[in-house]
Amino acid sequence: MDVSVFIAKRIAFNHQKSFSRFIIRLATLATAISVAAMIVASSFVSGFQNAISQKIFSFWGHIRIVQNAPVQSLASQESEMQPLGSVLKIIKNQKDIKTVEPFATQSAVIEFNKDIEGVLIKGVDKDYDFKNLQSFLHEGRWIDFPDSSYSKEIVLSSTIAKELKIRLHDTVNVYFISASEKASVRKLVVVGIYKTGIEEYDKMLAIGDIRLVRRINNWGANEIGGYEVFLHDYHKMDEEAYRLNMLLPNNWMSTGIKDVYPNIFDWLNIQDVNKIVIYVIMAVVAIINLITCLLILVLERMKMTGILKSLGSTDGLIQKIFLYHSSIIALRGVVYGFVFGIGLCLFQQYFGFIKLDESAYYIRIAPIHIVWQEVIIICVATFLICYAALILPTIFIKKIRPVRAIKFD
Numbered sequence: 001m002d003v004s005v006f007i008a009k010r011i012a013f014n015h016q017k018s019f020s021r022f023i024i025r026l027a028t029l030a031t032a033i034s035v036a037a038m039i040v041a042s043s044f045v046s047g048f049q050n051a052i053s054q055k056i057f058s059f060w061g062h063i064r065i066v067q068n069a070p071v072q073s074l075a076s077q078e079s080e081m082q083p084l085g086s087v088l089k090i091i092k093n094q095k096d097i098k099t100v101e102p103f104a105t106q107s108a109v110i111e112f113n114k115d116i117e118g119v120l121i122k123g124v125d126k127d128y129d130f131k132n133l134q135s136f137l138h139e140g141r142w143i144d145f146p147d148s149s150y151s152k153e154i155v156l157s158s159t160i161a162k163e164l165k166i167r168l169h170d171t172v173n174v175y176f177i178s179a180s181e182k183a184s185v186r187k188l189v190v191v192g193i194y195k196t197g198i199e200e201y202d203k204m205l206a207i208g209d210i211r212l213v214r215r216i217n218n219w220g221a222n223e224i225g226g227y228e229v230f231l232h233d234y235h236k237m238d239e240e241a242y243r244l245n246m247l248l249p250n251n252w253m254s255t256g257i258k259d260v261y262p263n264i265f266d267w268l269n270i271q272d273v274n275k276i277v278i279y280v281i282m283a284v285v286a287i288i289n290l291i292t293c294l295l296i297l298v299l300e301r302m303k304m305t306g307i308l309k310s311l312g313s314t315d316g317l318i319q320k321i322f323l324y325h326s327s328i329i330a331l332r333g334v335v336y337g338f339v340f341g342i343g344l345c346l347f348q349q350y351f352g353f354i355k356l357d358e359s360a361y362y363i364r365i366a367p368i369h370i371v372w373q374e375v376i377i378i379c380v381a382t383f384l385i386c387y388a389a390l391i392l393p394t395i396f397i398k399k400i401r402p403v404r405a406i407k408f409d
Helices: 003-012 019-060 085-092 130-136 158-164 210-217 234-247 262-300 302-310 315-351 372-391 393-399 402-407
Strands: 063-067 097-112 115-124 137-140 153-157 171-176 184-194 205-209 226-231 252-256
Touching (some): 019 130, 019 262, 019 315, 019 372, 063 234, 085 226, 085 234, 097 210, 153 158, 158 184, 184 205, 205 210, 226 234, 262 372
Parallel strands (some): 153 184
Antiparallel strands (some): 063 226, 063 252, 097 171, 097 226
16 A cells, blocks of 8 residues: 555544644535535526426427518417428428427407406417426316317416406406407307416416417418427427528528527526536635645644655655545535435425425426536546646645754644
8 A cells, every 4th residue: 555545544534623623624515515506406407497488488489480570479370271281291201299289379369347457378289288388377267169160268367367356257358359350259268277486477478279379360271380290309499490400491490499488598598607607606615714724734734844854754644634634524514415415405305395486496496406427527527626636735745854843833
């Protein structure tokens, strides 16, 4: 065994009471807290980004395909479009695509007890997979689709229902706005109330039958507003949207949902900056504590240093002793921090004890998503950075003279 490693272990695992033992525990605790804070911050930010993203994806898919419609507005898709068999075949032939859902939107005004509210009705067909939205259903059920005519049911958001004081099974008047004709009115029964927590959705979106939208706009039986495309892996959204744009006819447009709601996704991306700031602050705290601990260890072991030098030990060997000792402290801190950080994340994941203001953060319970790759990088990087930072204070050992060190008290 290397002499420096042997001596470092004897010092590190010495259970005699001393002032340095308190400093070592303090440095270990500081390192553990730093690592735990980085793990928790990483898991919270990843969970927050995933939770908000999935809410948006659930309502509009990962990719939206429309014909001759601008990206910026959902309401602008009210012009009819004929779903071509060749277009649908191109979409479904892509291996990364999970499902394709037709939809159409129509601006309207809901009136109940003389109170009114503007909405955007999203029409879906009977084959629409409501499983994506099931977690948002606050009360009631989704609409039923009769075999003939259109469904006279509608699902509203909790925000709209609260503002108009609408309850389940109430009948509302829905006025459809048209630039060319007079507004037409339909009486629809509220059978469900949903809540996403995203104000941009909850303030404007209602869900109805696509056949109602066709009737209002005098469309044919197969005309739609566009396609929602759901992928197996949403990380391939931009890549798949670009590929579809290359394959689809010129009058069709494929757009990733991130480009439809850039404000929300830009806000989510800013959270990565907050995460990096936490990383830097916690790393600095760990490094400062370990450097302070190492200097105290050197001062406390001044006599030992003098004796070793008088016996012919080199500065390099003595540096290794203190460096290995400090590395053991850092490693302990990283391991304790890993256990505490993961434990706290799992506790939040299963019990949800940390609550958030849903009006500000779009979610009620702070979500957790442990990215194990990031956790491993945090632990390994923290240890390596601390180890590299500890090399600098060990240079102080070269200035220690054996005679003065032995007399040091």
